[in-house]
Structures are given as structure tokens and as C-alpha cells.
Amino acid sequence: MSKEFKYNTKVYYEDTDAAGIVYYANYLKFLERARSEAIYSMGLTNKKLLNDNGTIIIVKSCKIEYKKPAKFEDSLEIISKIKTIGKSSFTMDQMIKRKEEVISESEIVLVTVNAEGKPIRIPDVLNKFLN
Amino acid sequence: MSKEFKYNTKVYYEDTDAAGIVYYANYLKFLERARSEAIYSMGLTNKKLLNDNGTIIIVKSCKIEYKKPAKFEDSLEIISKIKTIGKSSFTMDQMIKRKEEVISESEIVLVTVNAEGKPIRIPDVLNKFLN
Amino acid sequence: MSKEFKYNTKVYYEDTDAAGIVYYANYLKFLERARSEAIYSMGLTNKKLLNDNGTIIIVKSCKIEYKKPAKFEDSLEIISKIKTIGKSSFTMDQMIKRKEEVISESEIVLVTVNAEGKPIRIPDVLNKFLN
Amino acid sequence: MSKEFKYNTKVYYEDTDAAGIVYYANYLKFLERARSEAIYSMGLTNKKLLNDNGTIIIVKSCKIEYKKPAKFEDSLEIISKIKTIGKSSFTMDQMIKRKEEVISESEIVLVTVNAEGKPIRIPDVLNKFLN
Numbered sequence: 001m002s003k004e005f006k007y008n009t010k011v012y013y014e015d016t017d018a019a020g021i022v023y024y025a026n027y028l029k030f031l032e033r034a035r036s037e038a039i040y041s042m043g044l045t046n047k048k049l050l051n052d053n054g055t056i057i058i059v060k061s062c063k064i065e066y067k068k069p070a071k072f073e074d075s076l077e078i079i080s081k082i083k084t085i086g087k088s089s090f091t092m093d094q095m096i097k098r099k100e101e102v103i104s105e106s107e108i109v110l111v112t113v114n115a116e117g118k119p120i121r122i123p124d125v126l127n128k129f130l131n
Numbered sequence: 132m133s134k135e136f137k138y139n140t141k142v143y144y145e146d147t148d149a150a151g152i153v154y155y156a157n158y159l160k161f162l163e164r165a166r167s168e169a170i171y172s173m174g175l176t177n178k179k180l181l182n183d184n185g186t187i188i189i190v191k192s193c194k195i196e197y198k199k200p201a202k203f204e205d206s207l208e209i210i211s212k213i214k215t216i217g218k219s220s221f222t223m224d225q226m227i228k229r230k231e232e233v234i235s236e237s238e239i240v241l242v243t244v245n246a247e248g249k250p251i252r253i254p255d256v257l258n259k260f261l262n
Numbered sequence: 263m264s265k266e267f268k269y270n271t272k273v274y275y276e277d278t279d280a281a282g283i284v285y286y287a288n289y290l291k292f293l294e295r296a297r298s299e300a301i302y303s304m305g306l307t308n309k310k311l312l313n314d315n316g317t318i319i320i321v322k323s324c325k326i327e328y329k330k331p332a333k334f335e336d337s338l339e340i341i342s343k344i345k346t347i348g349k350s351s352f353t354m355d356q357m358i359k360r361k362e363e364v365i366s367e368s369e370i371v372l373v374t375v376n377a378e379g380k381p382i383r384i385p386d387v388l389n390k391f392l393n
Numbered sequence: 394m395s396k397e398f399k400y401n402t403k404v405y406y407e408d409t410d411a412a413g414i415v416y417y418a419n420y421l422k423f424l425e426r427a428r429s430e431a432i433y434s435m436g437l438t439n440k441k442l443l444n445d446n447g448t449i450i451i452v453k454s455c456k457i458e459y460k461k462p463a464k465f466e467d468s469l470e471i472i473s474k475i476k477t478i479g480k481s482s483f484t485m486d487q488m489i490k491r492k493e494e495v496i497s498e499s500e501i502v503l504v505t506v507n508a509e510g511k512p513i514r515i516p517d518v519l520n521k522f523l524n
Contacts (some may be wrong), residue, residue: 012298013308014156016149018203023145024376025425028418029276036335046275047334058459059417061379065454069510072149073298073307084498117462143429144439145422155321158288163287165403167466172422175404176466189328190286190292196323204429204438248331276418280465285407352503380519 004081005041007034011074018095021069027104031094033107034078042129053123055112060089064106074098085130088112088119133138135212136172142205152200158235159193162225165209166239174262183253186243191220205229216261219243219250220236266343267303269296273336283331289366290324293356296340297370304391315385317374322351326368336360347392350374350381397474398434400427404467409477414462420497421455424487426472428501435522446516448505457499467491478523481505481512 009030012100017023023117035057049055070076076096088110096103112122122130140161148154160239166188180186201207207227214222220242227234243253253261271292279285295318301308311317332338338358345353349372358365374384384392410416428450432439442448463469469489476484484503489496499512505515513524 012291012295013148014154014294017144018147018149018151019449019451020146020151024455025145025418025421028421029274032276033274034417045249047335052500056412058412058462060415061456061458063454063456070452073309085259143422143426145425150318155324156287159287159290160405163407164405187281189281191333192325192327193286194325195321197321200320206372207420208455261292274411275410279406280411280413282411282413287407304443315450319453 004079005038006035007037007080009033009076009078011070011072011076013072013106015070016072016075020068022074024066027064027066027070029097030076030078030096031080031106031108032078034094035092035110038080039126042126044125049126050115051062053125054114055120055126056115057110058113059119060109060111061105062108064104066104066119067102068098070096070098070103070118074105082109083089085122085127087121091120092128136165136169136212138209139169140164140207140209140212142201142203142207144203146201146260147207150200153205154198154200158195158197158201158227158237161207161227162211162239165211165225166223168240170257173257175256177209180254180257181246184256185245186249186251186254186257187246187248188241189244189248191240191242193237193239195235198233198234201227201234202228207234213261214238216253216258218252221253221261250254264333267296268342269299269340269342269368271295271340272339273332273334273338275334277332278334282330284336286328289326289332289358289368290322292338292340292358293342293368293370296342296356297354297372300342301388303387305385311385311388312377314386315379316376317385317388318337318377318379319372319384320375320379322371322373324368324370326366328366330360331356331388332360333364338365344392345369347384347389352392397472398427399429400430400471400473401467402426404463404465404469404470406465408463409465412462414464415467417459419464420457420459420489420499421490422475423469423471424501426500427473427487428503431473432519434444435519437518440455441518442489443508446518447507448513448516449508449510450503450518451506451510453504455501457497457523459497460495461491462487463491463496469496475523476500478515478520483515483523496501 015026277288408419
């Protein structure tokens with residue numbers, strides 16, 4: 001992954017709630033789409049990571065601050081950065097923006113596990129992009 | 132399953148959209164919860180059906196008419212009935228009501244398949260409840 | 263709308279379920295995204311339709327046949343066509359494809375209503391694209 | 394709210410993903426359902442809070458640690474506690490358990506705002522339950 005990975009998405013009806021804004025859990029969907037697209041940009045997929053490297057990336061923890069509500073039909077940009085890298089985990093900062101406005105800031109800790117859910121060393125094929 | 136299976140649920144923020152009503156796809160979640168609860172009421176689970184009988188129940192088709200919108204914090208009742216039963220499929224009528232008002236009517240065709248997705252005879256453990 | 267409107271989307275984790283395939287309600291999200299994008303392609307938005315024309319487009323009914331399951335990380339194409347147009351409603355055919363394979367076929371009846379939910383004539387700004 | 398509010402829910406197909414476990418964003422839905430049920434247990438609803446007190450409760454931030462994955466058809470208990478109370482905000486601890494196992498721990502900061510999104514003093518009708 002380059003220093004910074006950018007992904008754009010839009011707010012559809014499915015993302016909003018009766019308060020007319022994006023439902024608080026759905027921002028996490030946008031963040032996950034951005035992380036998946038970052039993986040695709042490396043020429044990888046989650047399927048390949050599992051089949052070729054026996055690796056699944058799971059979310060260990062998530063901190064999110066909601067700064068401004070995103071609204072129906074907004075165009076959003078998700079900016080993802082690697083913050084720290086360990087042996088079997090890494091931390092990402094992910095920001096959601098609507099043009100220049102910050103919608104949310106978040107820190108996500110991800111762990112690489114095997115099919116049984118045990119933490120395993122980040123595979124080289126992924127690690128080389130994280131540094 | 133008895134002639135008629137009733138299941139109650141509520142409308143939470145997650146179910147609504149910016150129009151202030153339940154998002155049209157989310158009614159299908161309520162219908163599926165009702166079908167799962169019908170299965171639990173038989174002393175079965177989807178896991179048992181798969182592990183003990185090698186059977187997964189999948190949706191083949193769905194027709195739904197939206198009569199009145201369900202709203203945030205509504206209490207809903209889903210009434211499910213078996214309509215017809217075949218060898219490897221069965222059809223259900225499912226109605227969503229808010230007290231006496233009909234919110235939606237639907238007809239769902241379900242097929243019993245094996246782990247590879249091939250249609251298989253409805254297992255006895257399930258079939259005895261459908262008739 | 264041109265005779266046929268095409269929209270592409272991908273299957274993310276959020277769309278799948280424990281059976282490893284797209285959850286049956288989530289196909290309806292893809293269909294709605296495609297309809298929203300069709301509206302954007304006309305230079306309209308749902309917000310403009312409401313604010314300038316007092317019009318909301320709601321789903322009256324939905325028939326969907328699931329032909330083949332879409333899977334995690336699939337790239338999908340949604341092909342949308344106008345089938346019939348009435349005074350305050352129109353019917354669309356929407357097909358989901360994965361390359362040449364048909365994933366689902368559906369027929370959606372949409373109604374134009376005012377903010378109180380009463381059917382109203384399709385506004386000209388929309389109608390000119392539907393014919 | 395009593396010192397501790399307990400709410401039970403189940404894991405349906407809609408909540409799971411291709412990894413066979415609950416999708417990480419969907420735990421936030423369970424947490425919100427529990428908070429809504431806590432409000433109902435006080436004889437309040439979100440609608441009443443808005444109509445009678447001009448108050449909407451929004452999520453300002455969320456920290457969640459995923460300890461163990463919840464699985465399809467699990468029965469879960471959400472235990473919610475008030476941690477701190479300010480003038481226009483309060484913090485809750487919410488834990489998700491499967492019998493004795495801790496599935497997730499979370500801290501949610503909630504703010505009371507008016508219809509325009511400006512923070513306002515927690516209304517008495519709500520405040521008396523939080524202390």
C-alpha cells in the first residue's frame with residue numbers, strides 16, 4: 001500500500017437512517033470497503049490471502065469519532081494510512097471526508113490469523129506493502 | 132411448524148432509511164428472522180440441518196408487495212404459513228402486520244440444497260413439520 | 263434514462279453471510295444503488311426530486327429470482343431497463359450479472375408519491391427520461 | 394435506567410459474513426438495539442424524546458474491542474451501564490456476552506442534540522434514569 005490509500009464511495013438509501021444521516025454502524029462498512037480496495041490495489045484479494053497464505057485479516061479493535069454526519073447522496077472519500085506494524089498485527093488510521101470536511105476519524109487494529117483464528121505472522125506478500 | 136407461525140420484532144434505527152421508514156430490503160431480514168425462528172420452534176437449527184442432514188435452505192425467489200410503510204419504533208408481527216410443498220422445495224406466505232394493518236405480503240420459494248448447492252429431498256426431520 | 267442503464271459494484275464482506283454468498287436481502291441494495299445511479303445519470307438526485315418536485319420514488323413491489331449465488335469479492339453488473347410507464351408508477355426490469363452469468367432477475371414497481379405518501383403524476387423532469 | 398440493563402438478541406444470517414462470524418459493524422447494531430430497549434424500559438421512546446423534548450441522542454464516539462467472534466445462531470446478551478454523565482453527554486459501557494464468554498467490550502459516548510444537531514442539556518425525563 002502506498003503511504004496513503006484513497007477510496008471514494010457514495011451514500012445510498014441503505015446507509016441512512018430515520019435521522020436522515022448515515023447510521024453509525026455503516027461508517028464501518030465504508031472503512032472496510034476502503035481496506036478491501038487497498039488490498040485489491042496490491043494485486044491481492046482476501047480469497048488469495050486465505051487460499052495461498054492461509055491468512056485472514058480480522059478486526060481486533062476499532063475507535064471511531066463521529067465529527068459531522070454524512071448525509072444521503074453525499075460523496076465521501078476514505079483516506080487510509082498504516083500507522084504501526086507488528087508481527088501479526090497492524091494499525092490503520094482511516095479518515096472519512098466530504099470534500100474538505102472531516103466526517104469521522106478512526107483507528108483500526110487488524111490481526112492476521114489462520115483459518116482457526118490463531119494469530120500468525122503477517123505474510124510477506126502483504127507485509128511488503130505495509131512498510 | 133404449526134399451521135401458522137408468529138414472530139414479533141421491532142423497528143430499530145438500523146432498519147430505517149432517510150425517508151423515515153423501513154428500507155425496502157430490510158423487510159426481507161424480518162422475514163428471514165421469522166423463518167429461522169420457525170425452524171427453532173421445531174427444535175431444529177440451520178446448523179443442525181447442515182451438520183446432521185447436509186441440508187441448507189436457500190431462497191429461490193421472493194415476491195413482496197409493500198402495502199404500508201413500517202416506521203421507526205413500530206412493533207411488527209410476521210405471520211408465516213406453508214403454502215405448498217414439493218420434493219426439494221416449499222413455498223411460504225409471509226405477512227408483516229402492525230396491529231391490524233397489513234404492512235407487506237410476500238411469497239417466498241425455498242429450496243433444500245446440499246453443501247455444494249445441489250437441490251436435495253427435504254429431510255424428514257424438517258418435512259414432518261411442513262405438512 | 264437510456265434504453266438500458268448499467269452499473270457496476272463489488273461484493274464486500276458486508277454483503278455476504280455465513281453461507282459464504284451474498285445475503286438474499288442485499289441484492290435489493292445493489293438494485294437500489296443502480297436505480298439511484300440511473301437517476302444521477304439524468305442530472306437528477308433524489309434530494310432534487312423531493313425539493314424541486316415534491317416527489318419521492320418508493321418501491322411498491324418487488325419480484326426477484328435468485329439464479330446463481332454471488333460470492334465474496336465478485337464483480338457484478340446491474341442492468342436496468344424501463345418496462346412500462348403509467349401516470350404515477352413505472353416498472354423496471356433489473357438483472358444482476360457476473361460476466362456472462364445471470365445471478366438474478368427482478369421486476370420492480372416504483373411509484374412517485376408526495377411527501378405525505380400520496381401517489382402523484384411522475385414529474386416531467388423524470389418522465390422525459392423514462393420514455 | 395437501573396445500574397445495569399440487559400438485552401438479549403440472536404445472531405441471524407443477516408448479521409454474519411463470509412467468514413462465518415458476525416460482521417464487525419453489526420455488533421454496533423446490537424449495541425444500539427440494547428440502548429433503544431434501555432430507553433423503552435424507562436417508558437420513553439426516541440420519538441417521544443424528539444417530539445416532547447426536542448432531543449435526539451447521537452453517538453459521538455465508539456471504542457470497541459472484539460474479544461471472541463460471535464457465530465451464526467448464537468444467543469447473545471448485551472449488558473449496558475452508564476459510566477459518566479455530563480451536561481449534554483453521557484458515556485456507556487456495553488459488553489456483549491455469549492453465556493460466560495465476553496464477545497466484545499465497548500465504550501460509547503452519546504450526546505443529546507436538538508433537531509438542528511446542536512448539543513443541548515440532557516432532558517430531565519431522561520436524566521433521572523441516568524443517575
